[in-house]
Amino acid sequence: MVMKADEIGKLLIRRKMLRFGDFLLTSGKRSSIYVDLRPLPSFPEEFRLLAEEISDGIGEGDAGICGVAVGGLPLATAVSMILSRPLIYVRKEKKEHGTMSKLEGEVNMERYVVIDDVATTGGSLLRAVRTVRERGADVVDAWVVIDRVQGARESLEKEGVRLNSLATLPDIVRAIYEDLSDKERSYASRYLMEVRY
Numbered sequence: 679m680v681m682k683a684d685e686i687g688k689l690l691i692r693r694k695m696l697r698f699g700d701f702l703l704t705s706g707k708r709s710s711i712y713v714d715l716r717p718l719p720s721f722p723e724e725f726r727l728l729a730e731e732i733s734d735g736i737g738e739g740d741a742g743i744c745g746v747a748v749g750g751l752p753l754a755t756a757v758s759m760i761l762s763r764p765l766i767y768v769r770k771e772k773k774e775h776g777t778m779s780k781l782e783g784e785v786n787m788e789r790y791v792v793i794d795d796v797a798t799t800g801g802s803l804l805r806a807v808r809t810v811r812e813r814g815a816d817v818v819d820a821w822v823v824i825d826r827v828q829g830a831r832e833s834l835e836k837e838g839v840r841l842n843s844l845a846t847l848p849d850i851v852r853a854i855y856e857d858l859s860d861k862e863r864s865y866a867s868r869y870l871m872e873v874r875y
Contacts, residue, residue: 681731683845684853686823689724691854693717698858698865705799705828709872710865713824713847715795719752729756731844732793732821736761742787744768744817746806750794753823757793766790768806785813792820797841800830807839824850827873848873 690696690713701712718725732753745754745767758765766783792806797820807817817839825831825843834841851866858866 680734681727681844682853683849686728686845687850687854688857689727690850691857693721693724696850698862703798705801707798707828709826710868711847711851713796713826715753715823716749718795725752725756728823728844729753729760732823733757733760735821735842735844736791736819740787741789741791741819742766742785742815744790744792744806744810746792746794746802749796750792750802750822753795754793757821763787766810768809770802780809781813785810785815787815789816789818792817792839794820794822796824796826797822797830797843798826798828800833800841803830803839803841804833804837807834807837 687696695714695717697712697714698710701709703709718728736757742764743754743758745751745765747767747770751767754767755765764787766781766785768781790810792803794803797803803820810817819840819842820834821842823844824847825841826847831841848870851870855863855866
């Protein structure tokens with residue numbers, strides 16, 4: 679099954695993972711829409727559905743799975759189990775104790791697919807790609823549930839990595855626009871003007 683933008687949007691609205699207002703994103707940018715997929719594992723049915731969609735998108739192959747902590751790690755874990763592939767993950771910041779490693783797990787594959795929840799500028803994904811490459815493996819594909827279309831694709835392309843997403847945020851917003859309240863629509867319109875996609 680391939681989920682459409684409106685189905686993903688309705689899922690996010692239903693589970694309060696898509697919010698409208700004035701938000702400061704991890705990238706440092708401000709936005710009138712915030713996507714928070716961290717609660718996703720609390721809803722096993724939807725969580726499984728999105729993990730299966732990403733797994734189907736990755737398809738056959740022999741690449742391992744690399745999660746980006748924090749948001750991408752649960753998804754990457756689910757995908758690695760569905761596809762029976764080895765899992766590693768990149769920490770948000772380097773540990774200051776123990777092995778002080780940025781990367782956890784055994785790098786025992788030649789290639790990895792990096793998975794995160796949402797892409798904005800691509801900073802977290804790029805950090806993960808570079809960390810995996812520093813350990814001697816390659817990355818050519820990255821997957822997210824939602825691409826905010828704010829530079830991540832272009833940043834990753836410069837590093838030779840293709841960004842794949844289940845949907846883009848502009849497509850989701852357009853697909854659910856008529857279902858929004860007047861106030862939410864005003865924020866949605868502002869967001870669509872910001873991204874000009």
